[in-house]
Amino acid sequence: MQRQIDLELNKLRAVIMAMGQSVELAVEEATQGLIERKSERLKKVREHEDKINAFHLEVDEMCLKIIASQSPLAADLRMILAIIKINSDLERMGDQAMNISLNVRDYLEKTALQEASAIANMSHTVRKMVRDAMDAFIKGDVALSEQVLLQDDVVDEAKRSTFKNLVEVMKQNPNFVEGAVDLMLVSRNLERLGDHATNIAEDVIFASTGKDIRHGGFDPSSHR
Amino acid sequence: MQRQIDLELNKLRAVIMAMGQSVELAVEEATQGLIERKSERLKKVREHEDKINAFHLEVDEMCLKIIASQSPLAADLRMILAIIKINSDLERMGDQAMNISLNVRDYLEKTALQEASAIANMSHTVRKMVRDAMDAFIKGDVALSEQVLLQDDVVDEAKRSTFKNLVEVMKQNPNFVEGAVDLMLVSRNLERLGDHATNIAEDVIFASTGKDIRHGGFDPSSHR
Numbered sequence: 001m002q003r004q005i006d007l008e009l010n011k012l013r014a015v016i017m018a019m020g021q022s023v024e025l026a027v028e029e030a031t032q033g034l035i036e037r038k039s040e041r042l043k044k045v046r047e048h049e050d051k052i053n054a055f056h057l058e059v060d061e062m063c064l065k066i067i068a069s070q071s072p073l074a075a076d077l078r079m080i081l082a083i084i085k086i087n088s089d090l091e092r093m094g095d096q097a098m099n100i101s102l103n104v105r106d107y108l109e110k111t112a113l114q115e116a117s118a119i120a121n122m123s124h125t126v127r128k129m130v131r132d133a134m135d136a137f138i139k140g141d142v143a144l145s146e147q148v149l150l151q152d153d154v155v156d157e158a159k160r161s162t163f164k165n166l167v168e169v170m171k172q173n174p175n176f177v178e179g180a181v182d183l184m185l186v187s188r189n190l191e192r193l194g195d196h197a198t199n200i201a202e203d204v205i206f207a208s209t210g211k212d213i214r215h216g217g218f219d220p221s222s223h224r
Numbered sequence: 225m226q227r228q229i230d231l232e233l234n235k236l237r238a239v240i241m242a243m244g245q246s247v248e249l250a251v252e253e254a255t256q257g258l259i260e261r262k263s264e265r266l267k268k269v270r271e272h273e274d275k276i277n278a279f280h281l282e283v284d285e286m287c288l289k290i291i292a293s294q295s296p297l298a299a300d301l302r303m304i305l306a307i308i309k310i311n312s313d314l315e316r317m318g319d320q321a322m323n324i325s326l327n328v329r330d331y332l333e334k335t336a337l338q339e340a341s342a343i344a345n346m347s348h349t350v351r352k353m354v355r356d357a358m359d360a361f362i363k364g365d366v367a368l369s370e371q372v373l374l375q376d377d378v379v380d381e382a383k384r385s386t387f388k389n390l391v392e393v394m395k396q397n398p399n400f401v402e403g404a405v406d407l408m409l410v411s412r413n414l415e416r417l418g419d420h421a422t423n424i425a426e427d428v429i430f431a432s433t434g435k436d437i438r439h440g441g442f443d444p445s446s447h448r
Contacts, residue, residue, distance in 0.1 A: 053439040060436075064305060071295045081288060084308055167401055174395040181391060184405070188412070212284075215277040 005070045012062050012083055013138060019055035019090045020134035022048045024127050026097035027193060031123035034104040034116055034186065045101040052094035059087040075210075082207035086137065089196040089203075093130070096196070100189045107182035111175065115165055115183055122158045122190045125151060129197035136201060140208045148201035155194035162187045229294045236286050236307055237362060243279035243314045244358035246272045248351050250321035251417060255347035258328040258340055258410065269325040276318035283311040299434075306431035310361065313420040313427075317354070320420070324413045331406035337393060339407055342386045346414045349379050353421035360425060364432045372425035379418035386411045 026048035033041035063084050066072065072080055129151050136144035166180040166187075202214050250272035257265035287308050290296065296304055353375045360368035390404040429437050 057436060057439065060305070064301060067291060068297055068301055073292055077288060077292055081284070081308070084305070085312060088309060088312060163405075167405060170394055170401045170405075171398040174398070177391055177394045177401075181387075181394075181408070184408075185412075188409075212281060215281065 005066065005072055005076055008062070008066045008070065009076065009079060012059065012066070012080075015055055015059055015062065016083060016086060016090070017134060017138055019052055019059070019087070020130060020137075022051045022055070023090050023093045023097065024130045024134075026052065026094060027100070027123060027127055027130065027190075030097050030100040030104060031119060031186075031190075033101065034107065035120050037108055037112065039105060039108055042101040042105055045097055049094045049098050052091060056087055056091040056094075059083065063087075075207075078210060079207045082203040085203045086200050089199045093193055093196045096189045096193045100186050103182045103185045103189065107179055107186070110179035110182070113166075113169060113176060113179050113183060115162060115169065115180070118158065118162045118165070119183060119186055119190070122155060122162070122187060125155050125158070126190050126193045126197065129155070129194055133197045133200040133204065136204045137207075140204070142205055142208050145201035145204045145208075149198055152194050152198045155191055159187045159191040229290065229296055229300055232286070232290045232294065233300065233303060236283065236290070236304075239279055239283055239286065240307060240310060240314070241358060241362055243276055243283070243311070244354060244361075246275045246279070247314050247317045247321065248354045248358075250276065250318060251324070251347060251351055251354065251414075254321050254324040254328060255343060255410075255414075257325060258331065259344045261332055261336065263329060263332055266325040266329055269321055273318045273322050276315060280311055280315040280318075283307065287311075299431075302434060303431045306427040309427045310424050313423045317417055317420045320413045320417045324410050327406045327409040327413065331403055331410070334403035334406065335400065337390075337400060337403050337407060339386060339389055339393065339404070342382065342389070343407060343410055343414070346379060346382045346386070346411060349375060349382070350414050350417045350421065353379070353418055353425075357421045357424040357428065360428045361431075364428070366429055366432050369425035369428045369432075373422055376418050376422045379415055383411045383415040 026045050029041045029044040029048065033039060033045075063080050066080060067077075070076075129148050132144055132151070133148045135141065136148065163184060166184050170177045170180045205211060205213050250269050253265045253268040253272065257263060257269075287304050290304060291301075294300075353372050356368055356375070357372045359365065360372065387408060390408050394401045394404045426438050429435060
């Protein structure tokens, strides 16, 4: 027999998955706006962001109700706590996508820089991290969560090298300073999106295993 | 007669307050390191950050235990949910302070720029926001929370004007590009610290009144 709390948790999971998809789409629109130099795409980011904010309030409300009405214990309670955190990460990811779209809007008024292509690659990896983290969440897949943690290193490295290149661009031509600053902010926001996807992956591991791997509990050397 | 849950919640509040103080001190050390050009102060940031991370795990654990053992309802449950969120904000604020200390470490290897003084002012306002948000939390003071929301506008404006000045610095002298990028990142991190203090203030309002003012629920025009 299905428990009432399982029904409620399944509803909650469905909302979180929809929210994760909106985040992925928001990031896609924001960075495609940059790559295709189409400011129309940036308007879509705001639409996704509005949806994400509505999901955010809905999920918190659902969690409160489940805790109050079902008095969840052990694994259920861990799952709800994880969802509260994932909800807050996804909401902030929506903010990051909005920040990117504002930076891109500024950037599109300036001379195009070749470094925009590095941003396209970063965006690709970050969206994969988001998709994998949400997939790991719905399947309770710890191995996939660990993959997300490893991908984050790729994003961090991409951001470092993008910054380095952009500093050179700025030194060589003062006219490119403003556009380069915009791209720096985009790559910084993408890095943060990756960090949030990492947080989600850590919460999935916590919800699935009860193991808190935050603050140094994950040892990448023990994984391939 | 005192309820068991009140004892537990008081313990939890005490830990959160200690955590908030560590955050404030971490931000202070990181920015004073910049202003006094003393890298020794940056080492203290790491010490505070370690404490903050330990508090973070402790608070989550305490919340889980209280929910499981006390089945809190209504206002108590709202308070615990708010604490879970505040805990996560404070942890991220510790990360921001660490980011600032890394940016400052880089900056100290370069020519000093006059814009560092704007950073000192921003840091002052942000630390006041943190202190006020934590004060508002412990007192359940909604009016003080609203003050924090208003201070955030000051920080956002300070960041905008710092960015503008630093772009000019970079355009005028390519030798200053790297130092200016470091200061941009510091001011961006301070802005984010302000955003997190704002989140805390919003959670205090939610815990105290049950009113969710996130995503457009706060109308600053109705306040002085």
